[in-house]
Amino acid sequence: METKLQNNYADSEIEYILERSYEFCGQHLWISQSSNAQIGTSGFIWEAGLALCEYIEKQRIIFNGMKVIELGAGTGILGILAVLLGGNVTITDQPNVLKQIEHNVVASISPSCRDRVNIRALSWGHDHIQFPRDYDFIFGGEIVYFPKTYPLLIKTLQHLSSERTIIYLSSKMWQDFQINKFYEDILPEHFNCQIVDRNEENDINVYKVTKKVHALGISC
Template identity: 35%
Template sequence: MALVPYDESSAVPALAKLRESSAEFHFANHSVRLTQDWNRLGVAAVVWDAAVVLCMFMELGHVELKGKTAIELGAGTGLVGIVATLLGANVTITDRVPALEFLAANVHDNIPPSLQGAVKVSDLTWGEGLENYEAGAYDLVFGADIVYLEETFPALLRTLEHLSSERTVVLLSCRLRYERDERFLGLLKRKFTVKEVHYDGQRDIHIYKATRTADKRDL
């Protein structure tokens, strides 16, 4: 399975900041300092623009977070889940097993003791072990830059369907690099009502809101 979202040779300037050993942000009145390690874990150990844009979107108050139950898929360094926790949600932050130790350390280092009980780091490889996650139990499902591997699209869709009920809001923050990424949105629209709710032109990041509607459930 390809590990990078795009051909490295065509994206050298963009990759420079990904190779730094840490990335710092200020969200929700907190400094968030995330360790990065491209050489150790590749895409899962660096902060992608899609995560930053989704955090800005949340901080601007576009998402009701207080007291909500949320899950983040393909969290990488965990920025989105960390900021959602700081803004008042109860968050399960997930990624594949190889990324978990790194993710858990970043989450632990950036969540104040009083909020450690509101966050959990957990293994979720898309499409696998879904029975470990209660079906339709989440108010919010987040994904930042997780639409890039065509071979994972069916499993990712199954995962989104499993986690969502009709009251769930799925927020996908995406850079659409290839036609295949657009194809994923087409597949998503077969089961969800999908609306673009934000576009950051400077970073070329789209945020899509997807909600599962009763009439699309059985199509």
């Protein structure tokens, strides 16, 4: 499912409870959070997503001409930042979240740059095969929190990535959701994983992840 961007966005079914302005890498982003109960946790701006934006800023990462995908985008803040930094970006989440993402894309990205953003539904482990396998970057901000989805996320990351893909995941290290188990046991079975940034105050880790390659040079 793909959403085509409209220059004049309006949807009376969605209420926005809070609009915030952010600045990263010299770029201004206008991000709204929805009060629509059907969107649930996807309607919020999570600290771990902001931590990954801050990491991109600190590392001065530029995405000119790069192929980027954001998983579980929610408000779309990471994907929007990647577009503003020159990337060709696909922003994904469940179908009921896409209008919120579109709203924020229209608010933050000028019409002349919207041809570099694509908003699509992606259900991990199910329709991931409809997406390419050659992304340069994959982002996920606060998407590791529901253990039943961990195998589906791994399956999706395996499909979307090659040995040259750089994956950035950021998580608040909640004790209740086996997040440590995901990063220390589950993910390392298939990917190289290292902490590249940590916010001690908020207990947030940013991970850099790359696909493991078999000794014979065949991607796992």
